[in-house]
Amino acid sequence: MSQSIDLTAMTLSELQALQKQVARQIETYEAQRVQKALAAATEAAKEHGFALKELLDAAATGKRTVAAKYADPDDPSRTWTGRGRKPAWVQARLEKGASLDDLAI
Structure with missing residues (x-):
């Protein structure tokens, strides 16, 4: 999808409005990607017989602190x-x- 927008013909307020629209769309796009990745990770964990939370908790508790010597x-x-x-x-x-x-x- 390659639309060409003549930015030089736009006023400052139109450019700022476009900038806000683009920023919102980028946030929406990124949020959708995160949701897709989360769904895929949840499904992968489920295929192995785990809940994603179980795996994340296990990973977090796997880090041990070492006593000072x-x-x-x-x-x-x-x-x-x-x-x-x-x-x-x-x-x-x-x-x-x-x-x-x-x-x-």
Whole structure:
């Protein structure tokens, strides 16, 4: 569908009205796409014997938090699990000669 609209012949108020119409249509289009995707996901879950909510809840609870293993002696609220990049406070302590055992909780 390719309609050609002569925008140069339109007044400012007509252009603004068209802009609002286009924005509303885009929102409607996106909402319809979300509903289609949700319906497809619900159907796929159903085919496997689940409700979509069950799968989403299972995915959300699958994330576990890891207990902190190290704490800053000067500020015990600053902790690190030992995973990922070392925080700046850990790196600074190590550069001053401390070991991770010195920071262990």
